[in-house]
Amino acid sequence: MNNLTFEQLPEAVSQLYNKLENIEKLLSHKNNPQLEADQLLTVVQAAEFLSLSVQTVYGLISKGAIPCMKRSKRVYFSKTELINYLHQGKRKTSSEIEAEADSFLSTCKKKGGKHA
Numbered sequence: 001m002n003n004l005t006f007e008q009l010p011e012a013v014s015q016l017y018n019k020l021e022n023i024e025k026l027l028s029h030k031n032n033p034q035l036e037a038d039q040l041l042t043v044v045q046a047a048e049f050l051s052l053s054v055q056t057v058y059g060l061i062s063k064g065a066i067p068c069m070k071r072s073k074r075v076y077f078s079k080t081e082l083i084n085y086l087h088q089g090k091r092k093t094s095s096e097i098e099a100e101a102d103s104f105l106s107t108c109k110k111k112g113g114k115h116a
Contacts, residue, residue, distance in 0.1 A: 038078060038079065038080050039078075039079050040069075040076045040077065040078060040079075041076065041077045041078075041079055041082070042074075042075075042076065042077075043057055043058065043061075043075050043077075045077075046068075046077040046082060049079070049082060050082065050086070061075060066082075066085060067081040067082070067084075067085055
């Protein structure tokens with residue numbers, strides 16, 4: 001390791017600080033799945049991610065059924081938006097529907113609604 005003079009010390013500390021900041025950024029990106037989920041996908045990548053054929057993805061695009069971004073002749077997908085798209089198609093279980101109905105009825109009883 002080089003021997004630093006007193007005059008070189010501020011510059012060396014600054015360089016160390018910058019390197020430490022870069023390491024922290026890399027680690028925070030790696031540990032934050034939300035940042036990774038916001039990547040852009042091509043049609044082929046989106047089809048693979050959704051386990052659909054490329055033709056099916058193009059069909060969903062033409063129907064406006066899937067969130068996408070068009071630039072020139074290219075189509076891109078936000079991985080986050082695709083995950084939200086999948087969640088929107090989630091069907092509720094019988095117990096979830098029953099819990100919502102119970103919650104709705106108890107709210108109506110408290111408010112003195114028709115169902116009381």
